[in-house]
Amino acid sequence: MIANYGYKDGSGDFFISIDTDKCDGCGDCVEQCPAGVFEMVENEFDIEDDDELAAVKPDQSRKLKYACGPCKPAAGFEKAELPCVRACEPDAIDHSW
Amino acid sequence: MAQDEKGAEYWRWTESRWTSPDVNWQDGEVVSAGVDVGSVSTQAVVMVDGKLYCFASMRTGSDSPESANNAMKWALDGTGLTLDGLHATVGTGYGRVNVPFATKAITEIACHARGGNFMYGPTVRTILDMGGQDCKAIHCDERGKVKAFLMNDKCAAGTGRGMEVFADLLGVHINDVGELSLKVEEEPPPVSSTCVVFAKSEASGLLREGWPKEKVLAAYCSAMAHRVVTLLERIGVEPEFAITGGIAKNPGVTTRLSKELGVELKTTDMDTQIAGAVGAALFARALYIKKLRKS
Structure with a gap:
């Protein structure tokens, strides 16, 4: 499943997508994100699955533009070098902007 | 009120x-x-x-x-x-x-x-929930398991709450808003702002210019439909397509939405x-x- 967290407003699209089929529940993104955007949650989409998944915290998903701002190209980062993207071994995290 | x-x-x-x-x-x-x-x-x-x-x-x-x-x-x-x-x-x-x-x-x-x-x-693949205060686009498989989703809950544009505000502004009962908005001979341009607060002041201006109620509603319904279409672009629309939530009962939005997407809407006899x-x-x-x- 591709979970898109974030929003669209007058200034653009700000979504973090997590491929839950790739996410192995390691929790590295939670540790690496300097803004504390991620959390590990129970997989509510599949009640047969007892493993945890990475997700964007609900209160963060409405302000991603600002929460992620310090890691964006304007601050000198390449998209592939974002701490969360780099931390994710199975390559499950992507940003729309 | x-x-x-x-x-x-x-x-x-x-x-x-x-x-x-x-x-x-x-x-x-x-x-x-x-x-x-x-x-x-x-x-x-x-x-x-x-x-x-x-x-x-x-x-x-x-x-x-x-x-x-x-x-x-x-x-x-x-x-x-x-x-x-x-x-x-x-x-x-x-x-x-x-x-x-x-x-x-x-x-x-x-x-x-x-x-x-x-x-x-089980043939439905894309579900758009147009709720009271948010909007969710969901792809699912034949068992109803989520394949992809996107949710916009940051702003009330394109939601039932916005429609409530317009019903009150125009003095048209919310259950009749959709039908009335379809009674325009020519489709007016959509209101430029989908933000409920800005759209409301824009609509007040249009009323002062002498626009009839149905034309203002048509302009708002099509703006709402257009906004949701741009939101759907991120995950795409796979037929068959269905809308749930209160706005699914508003033909002013659903007709325009299905026309803009070029996709037919599935219907149900249950309460959406x-x-x-x-x-x-x-x-x-x-x-x-x-x-x-x-x-």
Whole structure:
């Protein structure tokens, strides 16, 4: 499943997508994100699955533009070098902007 | 608040309750319930062995637990069934953690996919939930399992709340807004702003310019449809396509939406507002069966 967290407003699209089929529940993104955007949650989409998944915290998903701002190209980062993207071994995290 | 001649406020949509004439809870093995406490409306649904038995749909008050209790009380009204007779209950929606009698809370995305699958059939692949205060686009498989989703809950543009504001501004009852907006000879350009607050002031300006009500509503409905289309672009639209939530009852938005997407909409004879609660009741049933298997 591709979970898109974030929003669209007058200034653009700000979504973090997590491929839950790739996410192995390691929790590295939670540790690496300097803004504390991620959390590990129970997989509510599949009640047969007892493993945890990475997700964007609900209160963060409405302000991603600002929460992620310090890691964006304007601050000198390449998209592939974002701490969360780099931390994710199975390559499950992507940003729309 | 403005009122119509019967004293009803224009924004007040119709609350409803229903009991199936064909299902009897006494004969059922698993009686499961789902409660969807949304930002604007609350639905309580009871299912007997996976069949829809009864539901109630009403406005959410300021107190989530009380709203959940009231909706369930109304749903059970006259059925002889009590809260103790429910084997499992799942809460969903904004207030999902505030359903006092729920066994578990599950995200509304999963519930809408499951409920949409039940209401529109297993061929539905894209479900758009246009709720009271947010908008969700969901891809699901033939079992109603989520493949991809996107939710916009940051702003009320493109939601039922926006439509309530317009109904009140124009003095047209919310149930009639869609039909009236289709009575324009020529489609006006959409209002430029979808933000409810800005769109309202823009609409006031248009009324001052002498635009008739139906033209202003048409401009707002098409702006709302367009906004949702741009949101859907991110995950794409796979047929078959269905809309759930209160706005699904507004042909002014749904007709324009299906025209802009070039996709036909699936229809259902069930109340489109109960999709989330139906999904929750189906999850409750699955969880109960899972628990039985384990013990």
